Structure formats: structure tokens, C-alpha cells
Amino acid sequence: MPLLLEIKDLITAFDTAQGRLKAVDGVSLKIKSGETMGIVGESGCGKTMLALSIMRLIPANGRIINGEILFSGRDLLKISAEEMRAKRGSEISMIFQEPMTSLNPVFRVGEQIAEAIRLHQHLPAKKAMELSVEQLREVGISDPQKRAQDYPHNLSGGMRQRVMIAMAMSCYPKLLLADEPTTALDVTIQAQILDLISNLKQKNKMTVVLITHDLGVIAQAAQKVAVMYAGKIVESSAVEEIFANPLHPYTQGLLESIPARCGQSLERGGYLKTIPGSVPSLYNIAPGCRFYDRCSYADEECSGKEPPLEEINPSHFVSCWKYGAKKNN
Amino acid sequence: MLKTFVEIRELTKKYILSSGLFNPRKRIIYAVNNIDLQIFKGETLGLVGESGCGKSTLARLMTRLEKPSSGYITFKGENIFSYDKEALKAYRRNVQIIFQDPYSSLNPRKSALSIIKEPLTIHRIGDKKTRSEAALEIMAKVGLSKEQANRYSHEFSGGQRQRIGIARALVLNPELVIADEPVSSLDVSIQAQILNLLKDLKHDYNLTYLFISHDLNVIRYISDRVAVMYLGKIVELALNSDIYNRPLHPYTRMLLSAVPSCDPQKKKRMMNIKGEARAENDEGCAFQNRCSYKTEICAKVEPRLEKIDEQSFCACHLAGSI
Structure with a gap:
């Protein structure tokens, strides 16, 4: 399948009173025509800003300061405002979390x-x-x-x-960006809406970017998945792979903190595993890995240099010093 | 342990909606419709249902923020709606609520410490010094540091705010805590921290929880027994393991099959989920339009919550045979 969307090293920044904040910080992503790419992460990780950047609809105090967004080979960041407006709604559409607003x-x-x-x-x-x-x-x-x-x-x-x-x-778009389309809905309605999106996708041979914080939704509806943390993609792979073999400590933590994951029998009186601490503020990012102070595997190397996103297994990318670079030393 | 603590009997709360100033037609909404339910001392009763099913109205009735249209609730054998002023105050000390949204339920003009000690001031417990001490003690218990005591709520993250809300609820040493969707506005990693905390606190303070949530995974993790609500009624009530392993009511089955599984290998064909929760029928079972097992009797006779075995109750004509 040919590539429909390729994002290269995208940085979307906001200039605020407290300084510059990079909501999306060097994201690269390839999405093939006809697939459903899930983007998962906690609130504030930049997943919505990534989608808005693709639509070129970021709020007025924000700016895309680096990168390319190639849609069918053309860079969306280079075309005129009129051209972009013609694409929005006809070739690229977006649905939002809160349908009332x-x-x-x-x-x-x-x-x-x-x-x-x-x-x-x-x-x-x-x-x-x-x-x-x-x-x-x-x-x-x-x-x-x-x-x-x-x-x-x-x-x-x-x-x-x-x-x-x-x-x-x-207008039968080629690409549908769905930003938390079912978060405000009840589970039974969520199931109906996910079914609907998947049927329409099949029927119209559409590509879908599905943004959600719910790993269950990803498991059911997506073929590929990218996990975002503090503005960066920390892991990406096929959906089956990430659930069977999560590599990044953050992904592992996310999966373990879901109550009654996969309907596994939960021991009574047992505790959920948690990720200690909370998401770092994007205002003053320390050098090194962004997950450093919440990670149980972290060592000195992790605090010094930011790990690159590397292909560890075929089509399985991870950004963690535990694998790749370090392993080869 | 199994001592009746709270007993809800034939509780009904209806709201009358008029369709407009000049429209005489009125609609009656039964937010809570003839509910019978018991809560035992020391248990966690999970209450699950979709939005609009009446879960929060039930919580408001239990905290006496609303008065019922009919029926009553007893707490340790006494009807809470016939309390005098003094008894009501004592009841409100004993029964505390944790709210869903930690952003709108905390006063932005007050520091964490003063939010947490306010209940003590209202109930005139201790003096200035002992109040602060008690508040700091409970703050430590819920995982907030002393240094954070004088900060305002906007300086805290969502998870920390929920910790403040929990500390505020527990500072009076209540016996019953009603948690109304306490984790649904939190991220999954933070949600797990709060759930573990609630579990610890229950043990340490010997609490009884009514835990309200729309999330079946959360309910499964925390509850001893589970009540499933649909359009103002309890349709199934059973032990946690029974609800998940052998759901009796077709609605419970539908809810369970709608929860997306975290196993991509099992991209399950979801059970045929149709329709939305809406009160459409004057007669018969409220669930009939969405039910795939519907028979003749379902359209005519409304099923009552019947005892199936020692611990299981179900409101379905076909319970046990489907």
C-alpha cells in the first residue's frame, strides 16, 4: 500500500507568557493508505495538537516551526491557505470529541x-x-x-x-482524523460508533487516524499504533505487537494500569500497578529522556541524552536507551 | 460484616418537565424508579449504568441533597428523611461524597489545607490547632505533602486535586463514602493511583463505599457487589464475580460486550448492540426495544427484581433461561 501521509520531524510550538512550549516535539509518522493508525497518550501529550497541525488549524498563538506533512506526496505546510481550505473537509476531515460544541x-x-x-x-x-x-x-x-x-x-x-x-x-475524504470520537459517549454507543467508523472506512477505502486515551479502543479499532508522551512518539508498531510485546517502560506501565485488563482474572485484594508521578510540564523539559523520573529502569545515561526512536524489531520502533543504542555498546 | 447498614426501600424520585411556557403538556421523568437496595457495613457496592440512568440522583438522595417522591432510606435503622436538624447534621458527618470533577468541586480561592479543614470548622470539631493537625494528617494519608498545604487548587494536577477531594471527604471520619465517578476524569495511569488509594483508605478507616461509575473495568476492580442500573431501576444485583462471569440480565450482557477488550487478537464481533437508553414504553420491560431475547410477556408485564439465588437478583422474565 502506498503512503498517504508522512510526517517528518514536526514541531508545533506555542509562545505563552511562561515561555515557549513545544506541544508536538519532533514527531515523525508514516501512514499507509487504507490503514487505521491509533494515536494513544494521556491528556496533554500533544495528540490533539498533532491532528490540528495536520489540518493546519492550530490556535492563533501556536506555530509549526519545523517539519513536513506530506499528504499524497505534497507538503501541506507549503500550500497556500486557499488550497488548504479546499482540502479541509473534502480530502481531509476531522471529527471531534464533543459533538455538542x-x-x-x-x-x-x-x-x-x-x-x-x-x-x-x-x-x-x-x-x-x-x-x-x-x-x-x-x-x-x-x-x-x-x-x-x-x-x-x-x-x-x-x-x-x-x-x-x-x-x-x-465529501468522501481520503483521510479522517478522529479525535477522541467516543470519549464523551456511553460504552454501548461507543461500540456502535466504532463499528460505524470501521464500516465507512471499508466502504469508502478511507484512511483513519484515531486519537484516543483508551487502549481498549485502540486494540479493537486500529491496525497500527503510536504511543505519545510529552510531545514525542515513544513507541510505534502494529497493534498486535504492542499489546503482546510492549517495549517502552511507559507503554508497559500504561497497559498494566488498566483495571481488569483483557478480562484477566484479578486477584481479590490485589493492587493495580501504577506509574509513579505525573506527566512533566512541557515548559522546561530537562535534557535526557522525558520519562526519566517516572521510569524504574532509568540510569545515568537516560538523564543525559534523549533516546532516538529506533527500529528494534521489524516495524517496531521504540525510543528508549534500554534497547538499541545501549544494547550495542 | 454482613450487617445491613443502609436500606433503600421503594425509593422513587420523579421530575416534572413542562415542555414550555404555553404548552400544557407535561412529561414525568422517573430518575429513580422504585428501587430496593441494601448496603452492608464494610462492603464496596458498585453501581454501574449509562449516563442518565439515575446513578447520580440516587447519590443525591442518599446524601439528602434531594428528597424522594416516595419511599425512604434508612441508615443504621433510622429513616434519614425524618431526621431532625441535629440528627441530620450527624448524618452528614457520617456520610461523605467524593465528586467526579476535581476541577469544579474545589473552591479556587481556598488553599488545599483550608479546603480540607473546612468540614471540621462547619461541624465545630476541635479548635483551630487540632483542625490543622487533623487536616495535615489526612493529607499525608492521601499522599499530599506538607509543603503543598498552602497551595491553591489550580497549582495541582487532576490526580492531586482528586486527592484533596478525598481528604476533604475523609477528614470527618465518615462511615459511608459515596464516590460518584471519582476517577472518570483522570488519565489511566493516575486513575490506577487513585483506585489503589481508595482501596487502602477503605481498609485503614473501616469505610463502606457506594462506588458509582460507568466504567465496568473500574467497578470490577473495586467492588464486592455490583448493582446495574437502567433507566431508574436496578436490573441486576450480584456478587462481583457473578456479574462478570455469568451475567443474567440481557442489559448487563450488552454492557459487558460493549467494553473494548485490550486484546487485539479478540477483535470480537460485538453482540448486536442496538438503540439508546430512552424511556419509550408505557408497559412492560424498559429494555424491551434493545433486547434481542424479547418475548411476548416482555411487552406487557414489567419484570420485578427477583431473587435468583442467595446473592443474585435480576429483573428479567427470562433470567436463568437465556
Whole structure:
């Protein structure tokens, strides 16, 4: 499969009163056409900023100061604002965590979907509205003709997220960025939405970047996964590999801290393993490994120099001195 | 251990929604609908259900922040809704709540120490000095340092704020702690720290927990017994191991099958999960529209929570036969 998206050494920084903060700090990522890439990490690790950087929608005080984002071979950071606007919503779409705040409360949902179709496909209003109803049917909304006339507040959380997906899918994008699409939803609705995304992906031969903090969602819905920590990718591989053989101490810690992981029988009175401490502040990053003060394997070498992301096993990349460089010494 | 501590009997809380100023049509929402439930001294009772199923309303009723439409709750044999002022104050000392969102539940203008000792001031326990001592002691217990005592809540991370919320709840030495989604706004690595802490504190202070969560994995980790709620009713109540190993109610099964497994080898075909939790039926089982086992009787007769064996209760006509 050819590459659809290649990110090279991307740095997205924010200039704030407390100084410069690199939310995304040297991320490189390759995503093949047709695959689902999961990006997992805790809050503040930069996963949303990575997605917004791809969309070139980072907040006003932020800037992409380094790197390339190659989409079908073209660098999105070099094209004009108009060109980028034409790509957004037609070739690259994004769905957000909170469907209530991302829909406009004063327009009917049908009109909101039709707007995207009108703008990108230059169709007359009536035709666009017909396609909009068709999209609502596609995402499993019953009685779409009638629902199209509803306002967002008439719909439940799951229905709103379906509307968001219908809007994102309306121009059949090549790439869908889904930022925590199910976090605000109940588990039963989450299962339905994940199913829907995977069906639409198959049907439209779409590529998906699925951003989540939930490793269970990754295991069920993604083929590849990248783990982010404090603005960097610390491990990436195929999904089966990372769950069977997690290499980075942070990934290992994350997996162990899930209660009742994999439905394993949990000993009564047993304790969960935890990662001590909390995520470091991005304002003053110390030299060396970012996971240094939370890591039980850390030694002197780790505090001095930042480990590079290296291929340890075929297609399994880890950024940790425990492997690779150190091993060869 | 198995002494009835809290008894909830035929508890109902309804809210009346009017559809607008000029619209006379009114809708009645049963947030808690005829619930019977017991909490035993020293146990952790997990309460699980989707949003809007009435979990938090039940917590508000138990803390007497709401009054029921009918039914009652007894605490150590006495009806909490017929307490006089004095008895209510003592009850509120004995029953404390930990909230979901550590960002909005802490006063931003107060330091950690003054937040934690405020309950002592309100209940007029000790003097200025002993209050601070008690607050510092409990802070150490929940893993906050002395140096952090004078900091304000914005200086703390989410996990640390939740520790402050826990310390505030425990400083009065309560017997019953109601934890309403205490870890759902935390990251998974922090969530594990807080869950372990709650487990330790329960042991050290001899607490009884009502632990409310929508997360079945969390409930599984912490609970002795689990109650599953659906649209204001308890549909299944059983020992932790029974709920997960042999769920009786079709809704419990649906919930369990919807939890994404962390094993990518088992990309399971999820059980046919349909519909959303909505009160649509006037008659029969509230779950009938989403249930794949539905039979004739389900549309007509509402199932009651029946005893299946010593520890298991289920509200389904087909319990045991499906």
C-alpha cells in the first residue's frame, strides 16, 4: 500500500507568557493508505495538537516551526491557505470529541451537512440537501428526512456524533482524523460508533487516524499504533505487537494500569500497578529522556541524552536507551 | 460484616418537565424508579449504568441533597428523611461524597489545607490547632505533602486535586463514602493511583463505599457487589464475580460486550448492540426495544427484581433461561 501521509520531524510550538512550549516535539509518522493508525497518550501529550497541525488549524498563538506533512506526496505546510481550505473537509476531515460544541446550535443539522457539500462540490442547495439526507441515512440515522430538520439539541449524544461523522464523510475524504470520537459517549454507543467508523472506512477505502486515551479502543479499532508522551512518539508498531510485546517502560506501565485488563482474572485484594508521578510540564523539559523520573529502569545515561526512536524489531520502533543504542555498546 | 447498614426501600424520585411556557403538556421523568437496595457495613457496592440512568440522583438522595417522591432510606435503622436538624447534621458527618470533577468541586480561592479543614470548622470539631493537625494528617494519608498545604487548587494536577477531594471527604471520619465517578476524569495511569488509594483508605478507616461509575473495568476492580442500573431501576444485583462471569440480565450482557477488550487478537464481533437508553414504553420491560431475547410477556408485564439465588437478583422474565 502506498503512503498517504508522512510526517517528518514536526514541531508545533506555542509562545505563552511562561515561555515557549513545544506541544508536538519532533514527531515523525508514516501512514499507509487504507490503514487505521491509533494515536494513544494521556491528556496533554500533544495528540490533539498533532491532528490540528495536520489540518493546519492550530490556535492563533501556536506555530509549526519545523517539519513536513506530506499528504499524497505534497507538503501541506507549503500550500497556500486557499488550497488548504479546499482540502479541509473534502480530502481531509476531522471529527471531534464533543459533538455538542462542534455543531452550530442555531442551524438544522441537515443544513449544516449540506453546507459542506455545497462549498466543496459546488452543487445547488436543493441537490446538496438531498445528499445531506443521504449521508444521514449512511451513518445509520433512522428517518433521516425528519432528523435533518432537527437542531443539535434535539439529538442525543450518540446521534450528534453520527451527524458529525455524516458531515465529515459528506465529501468522501481520503483521510479522517478522529479525535477522541467516543470519549464523551456511553460504552454501548461507543461500540456502535466504532463499528460505524470501521464500516465507512471499508466502504469508502478511507484512511483513519484515531486519537484516543483508551487502549481498549485502540486494540479493537486500529491496525497500527503510536504511543505519545510529552510531545514525542515513544513507541510505534502494529497493534498486535504492542499489546503482546510492549517495549517502552511507559507503554508497559500504561497497559498494566488498566483495571481488569483483557478480562484477566484479578486477584481479590490485589493492587493495580501504577506509574509513579505525573506527566512533566512541557515548559522546561530537562535534557535526557522525558520519562526519566517516572521510569524504574532509568540510569545515568537516560538523564543525559534523549533516546532516538529506533527500529528494534521489524516495524517496531521504540525510543528508549534500554534497547538499541545501549544494547550495542 | 454482613450487617445491613443502609436500606433503600421503594425509593422513587420523579421530575416534572413542562415542555414550555404555553404548552400544557407535561412529561414525568422517573430518575429513580422504585428501587430496593441494601448496603452492608464494610462492603464496596458498585453501581454501574449509562449516563442518565439515575446513578447520580440516587447519590443525591442518599446524601439528602434531594428528597424522594416516595419511599425512604434508612441508615443504621433510622429513616434519614425524618431526621431532625441535629440528627441530620450527624448524618452528614457520617456520610461523605467524593465528586467526579476535581476541577469544579474545589473552591479556587481556598488553599488545599483550608479546603480540607473546612468540614471540621462547619461541624465545630476541635479548635483551630487540632483542625490543622487533623487536616495535615489526612493529607499525608492521601499522599499530599506538607509543603503543598498552602497551595491553591489550580497549582495541582487532576490526580492531586482528586486527592484533596478525598481528604476533604475523609477528614470527618465518615462511615459511608459515596464516590460518584471519582476517577472518570483522570488519565489511566493516575486513575490506577487513585483506585489503589481508595482501596487502602477503605481498609485503614473501616469505610463502606457506594462506588458509582460507568466504567465496568473500574467497578470490577473495586467492588464486592455490583448493582446495574437502567433507566431508574436496578436490573441486576450480584456478587462481583457473578456479574462478570455469568451475567443474567440481557442489559448487563450488552454492557459487558460493549467494553473494548485490550486484546487485539479478540477483535470480537460485538453482540448486536442496538438503540439508546430512552424511556419509550408505557408497559412492560424498559429494555424491551434493545433486547434481542424479547418475548411476548416482555411487552406487557414489567419484570420485578427477583431473587435468583442467595446473592443474585435480576429483573428479567427470562433470567436463568437465556
